Amino acid sequence: MQDRSTSMGETSPMFAILGGTSLPASIDITNLVLKILRIIASKLRNTPLHPQWFAFFREERSLKRTCATLSGVVLDVGCAEAHPRRFLPEGVRYIGLDYFITAKDWYGTRPDVFADARALPLPDDSVDHALLLDVLEHISNPDKCIAELSRVLKVNGSLTIQVPFLYPVHDAPLDFHRWTRHGLEAVAERNGFEIEEAIAIGHPLETAALNANIALSKTVINWIRQFNPLALSVFVLPFAVVVINCSAWFFALLGRSDDLMPYSYRTVWTKI
Numbered sequence: 001m002q003d004r005s006t007s008m009g010e011t012s013p014m015f016a017i018l019g020g021t022s023l024p025a026s027i028d029i030t031n032l033v034l035k036i037l038r039i040i041a042s043k044l045r046n047t048p049l050h051p052q053w054f055a056f057f058r059e060e061r062s063l064k065r066t067c068a069t070l071s072g073v074v075l076d077v078g079c080a081e082a083h084p085r086r087f088l089p090e091g092v093r094y095i096g097l098d099y100f101i102t103a104k105d106w107y108g109t110r111p112d113v114f115a116d117a118r119a120l121p122l123p124d125d126s127v128d129h130a131l132l133l134d135v136l137e138h139i140s141n142p143d144k145c146i147a148e149l150s151r152v153l154k155v156n157g158s159l160t161i162q163v164p165f166l167y168p169v170h171d172a173p174l175d176f177h178r179w180t181r182h183g184l185e186a187v188a189e190r191n192g193f194e195i196e197e198a199i200a201i202g203h204p205l206e207t208a209a210l211n212a213n214i215a216l217s218k219t220v221i222n223w224i225r226q227f228n229p230l231a232l233s234v235f236v237l238p239f240a241v242v243v244i245n246c247s248a249w250f251f252a253l254l255g256r257s258d259d260l261m262p263y264s265y266r267t268v269w270t271k272i
């Protein structure tokens with residue numbers, strides 16, 4: 001299994017892409033350059049110089065909003081670094097659960113509980129709110145996971161799901177699905193949930209910018225790995241990224257919102 005661990009504590013799919021190296025040990029210089037790039041990228045995370053700027057600032061904002069409304073027992077399935085924990089109100093009992101193999105070997109994180117989302121080690125009707133953020137696409141039989149969440153949630157408990165839509169393959173080979181809004185509705189219906197909210201995240205221009213930035217960054221990373229002279233374009237990359245991000249942001253502001261091609265969906269369901 002490839003090493004997906006991310007030394008600077010990033011767990012986004014992009015860092016899985018950046019971190020997914022299988023370099024021969026002798027290519028130390030390549031490792032060093034990629035490590036430096038990852039550290040710089042982590043510092044630029046909240047700026048338009050970051051290839052994934054759109055995804056990061058939107059996700060953090062909506063995570064804060066979601067967490068502020070939660071109470072009781074909150075189960076975060078596939079929690080990685082347990083980002084939601086710091087946004088939860090006082091008095092909430094947070095349980096971060098993650099899959100042993102991926103959490104330990106790829107993300108290098110330590111959840112409160114190691115378990116598989118398809119077999120939750122919790123009693124029926126014991127959880128008030130569950131979070132499944134950028135996890136469902138990594139589960140080969142997602143209905144099993146949603147059925148388990150339905151089992152452990154109390155009636156009227158909520159399940160917040162975030163899944164990528166137009167977004168590159170990440171954490172391969174454990175990347176199995178992409179859903180549309182309608183596909184998510186069908187999953188909810190099959191498993192005894194009512195949809196409270198469904199948001200498509202990303203104006204088409206923002207989605208195009210995000211994916212263009214990832215494609216550019218990945219191409220430069222490949223050149224670095226291959227010792228290709230074109231790797232020197234790494235110095236131009238930040239300028240390209242900032243121009244792409246800022247122009248997409250500006251023209252998306254001028255255009256109408258449009259859910260034709262979001263990079264992600266966020267939806268809140270209630271157990272009925």
Ligand SMILES: C[S@@+](CC[C@H](N)C(=O)[O-])C[C@H]1O[C@@H](n2cnc3c(N)ncnc32)[C@H](O)[C@@H]1O
Pocket residue numbers: 011012013077078079080081083097098099102103107115116117118132133134135138139174
């Ligand atoms: C892209 S990360 C998302 C992490 C975190 N939820 C976030 O939003 O930052 C995917 C997560 O799903 C977890 N995962 C993958 N397969 C799983 C499974 N079968 N059961 C539980 N978690 C799983 C991984 O370990 C990882 O933490």
